[in-house]
Amino acid sequence: MHPEDEILAQLALGESVDPSAAAHVAGCESCQAVVGELRETMSLVGEAADEELVAPPASVWESIRAEVADEAAPAPTAPAAPSVPDELARRRRPAFGWIAAAAAIGVVAGVVGTQVVGNAPGLRPTVLAQTQLDTLDTGTRGGEAELLSSAASGLDLRVQVKPLDPGDGYLEVWLINTDLKRMVSIGVLPKDATVQDFRITGSLIEQGYVIVDISRERFDDRPQHSGDSLLRGSLS
Amino acid sequence: MPSDSALPSAELAVRLRNGDQQALAEAFAQHSRLVHTVALRTLGNHHDAEDVTQQVFVAAWRGRHGLDPARGSLAGWLVGITKHVIADVMAQRARSVRNLHAVAAEAGPTATPGLDGTVVDKVVVAAALANLGEPRATILRLSFGEEHTHEEIAQRLDLPLGTVKSHIRRGLLQLREDIREVRADAS
Numbered sequence: 001m002h003p004e005d006e007i008l009a010q011l012a013l014g015e016s017v018d019p020s021a022a023a024h025v026a027g028c029e030s031c032q033a034v035v036g037e038l039r040e041t042m043s044l045v046g047e048a049a050d051e052e053l054v055a056p057p058a059s060v061w062e063s064i065r066a067e068v069a070d071e072a073a074p075a076p077t078a079p080a081a082p083s084v085p086d087e088l089a090r091r092r093r094p095a096f097g098w099i100a101a102a103a104a105i106g107v108v109a110g111v112v113g114t115q116v117v118g119n120a121p122g123l124r125p126t127v128l129a130q131t132q133l134d135t136l137d138t139g140t141r142g143g144e145a146e147l148l149s150s151a152a153s154g155l156d157l158r159v160q161v162k163p164l165d166p167g168d169g170y171l172e173v174w175l176i177n178t179d180l181k182r183m184v185s186i187g188v189l190p191k192d193a194t195v196q197d198f199r200i201t202g203s204l205i206e207q208g209y210v211i212v213d214i215s216r217e218r219f220d221d222r223p224q225h226s227g228d229s230l231l232r233g234s235l236s
Numbered sequence: 237m238p239s240d241s242a243l244p245s246a247e248l249a250v251r252l253r254n255g256d257q258q259a260l261a262e263a264f265a266q267h268s269r270l271v272h273t274v275a276l277r278t279l280g281n282h283h284d285a286e287d288v289t290q291q292v293f294v295a296a297w298r299g300r301h302g303l304d305p306a307r308g309s310l311a312g313w314l315v316g317i318t319k320h321v322i323a324d325v326m327a328q329r330a331r332s333v334r335n336l337h338a339v340a341a342e343a344g345p346t347a348t349p350g351l352d353g354t355v356v357d358k359v360v361v362a363a364a365l366a367n368l369g370e371p372r373a374t375i376l377r378l379s380f381g382e383e384h385t386h387e388e389i390a391q392r393l394d395l396p397l398g399t400v401k402s403h404i405r406r407g408l409l410q411l412r413e414d415i416r417e418v419r420a421d422a423s
Contacts, residue, residue, distance in 0.1 A: 044415065045411060046381050048381075052273075053270065053273045054273045056271075059286075060289050061264055064290055064297075068260065
């Protein structure tokens with residue numbers, strides 16, 4: 001018969017125990033495994049003893065409570081699939097909220113299985129932010145851009161424009177940081193296209209890449225922005 | 237082996253799964269330090285850590301039907317969600333770094349930072365240690381962290397030697413159980 005756990009703990013701690021118990025453990029794999037785990041626990045405690053836990057500020061709980069407050073608890077026997085776009089639509093937090101929303105979708109899908117994902121394709125994407133796209137010189141409206149979130153495809157920037165003249169080059173869509181010093185290309189707008197979606201990551205938005213810019217670029221093997229911006233607008 | 241805290245934890249998990257918002261508040265009170273500290277240690281900034289903590293508990297609420305109290309502890313389940321959210325933030329960061337590199341026309345792949353399992357383990361153990369209550373937590377810290385003898389600890393805390401030894405044995409068994417449950421569900 002296996003000795004009691006406290007005896008195994010004594011062995012792990014290097015204390016002497018009843019000889020018959022010690023003899024049993026010497027020949028018992030499962031008891032030895034427990035002793036091994038207890039020793040590992042001792043060394044983990046040694047490493048973690050000075051680790052200080054940090055409590056989140058009270059505002060975090062307030063935000064959580066606000067987010068879940070209006071989600072009525074369904075009956076335990078009939079859990080309703082969360083309606084992702086509706087939940088996203090309720091989220092009005094700026095910046096990091098968007099990426100967090102995307103993260104939450106991923107996690108919920110992982111936790112509840114295919115429920116969310118299975119329903120996703122039929123759902124309309126949610127507009128998280130939008131902007132007019134105007135010419136830089138005269139401020140004439142030339143189109144618009146929308147930041148869309150859908151459970152099926154994540155975050156997309158949808159660009160809708162009146163036909164633009166690429167000249168002898170092509171049209172490229174950029175996101176410029178609010179610091180106006182950094183920019184990333186998110187793709188090429190095909191000639192004569194009036195609406196095009198570009199996949200983007202939430203962290204770009206989080207980091208302040210919210211200014212949408214459409215530029216005319218030349219085929220010159222220079223990946224940098226040409227400086228020839230046709231339309232621009234800032235997502236909000 | 238039934239552990240001292242298994243029953244209330246399982247009960248809380250069942251209440252949470254059934255949609256009891258008060259249970260979410262209790263889960264937050266018990267485990268938000270664990271979640272927040274894991275996020276803080278792995279992401280390295282308070283703002284991101286607070287957002288991750290918020291996302292974890294909101295996701296826990298929305299995904300509560302996937303909570304299986306028989307499979308592991310509530311803490312383990314929350315740590316599992318925390319790892320997902322953190323991995324997602326890290327992946328987003330890495331993608332954005334790659335985009336920036338592409339703009340600057342720099343060649344070469346950018347390494348995706350991984351989640352440091354050692355950091356997570358340490359925080360999980362620290363949280364489990366704190367949950368042991370006093371004087372047990374202090375006794376275990378002194379014994380395994382600062383490597384004081386049982387006699388020194390007894391003297392320092394003015395407790396009988398037998399009491400100190402008993403706290404160490406039971407505390408050790410409890411922690412092993414806590415860590416097993418977290419690992420069972422958070423892997």
